[in-house]
């Protein structure tokens with residue numbers, strides 16, 4: 001008897017859950033407006049992927065997932081997404097996290113975290129994803145951001161600095177990937193829980 005009731009109850013739950021998923025997905029025109037995956041309800045692989053797909057369809061490649069940022073590789077150059085003007089917009093914003101989700105918001109917040117401490121504290125940005133997801137691109141973008149907003153304003157050799165930092169990041173990539181894939185504790189911490197390749201951008205306080 002107990003089992004019978006339990007089965008009925010489970011069936012009821014499943015049905016209403018399926019209805020919720022269906023209702024969520026039926027609002028197709030609004031899916032791309034969800035700029036944070038924590039607003040997706042109910043959370044299933046399908047609802048999350050549909051939301052990212054809807055945003056991708058309208059050329060929106062960044063979405064928050066709480067305090068993390070999900071990036072979808074556009075696999076084509078989108079110049080306006082990485083312009084110096086946009087970097088500046090995030091750099092001068094009162095609350096960068098309130099602008100549209102973007103790697104520059106993460107970059108700026110991390111930069112402020114270093115600056116705002118009485119004793120500056122080192123910061124790292126972990127970029128994870130499968131091969132070809134865009135980790136190198138993102139690391140490069142982050143370094144361009146820092147070089148542009150921080151270095152180029154103080155140095156007369158602005159462009160040279162940007163290129164030098166970028167080159168260093170790219171050159172250090174294979175070493176970092178090897179260290180992190182082995183789960184070795186490094187000065188950046190232990191990354192043994194990561195099951196996919198990881199790139200890291202490290203900001204020294």
Ligand SMILES: Nc1ncnc2c1ncn2[C@@H]1O[C@H](COP(=O)(O)OP(=O)(O)OP(=O)(O)O)[C@@H](O)[C@H]1O
Pocket residue numbers: 073074075076077078129130131132133134135136137138197
């Ligand atoms: N935001 C982006 N805009 C345009 N093209 C991108 C973007 N992100 C990645 N790409 C392109 O996608 C391809 C793969 O990106 P990338 O090399 O950064 O991946 P990865 O995650 O570092 O791969 P791997 O782990 O194999 O080194 C590259 O050709 C890159 O130019």
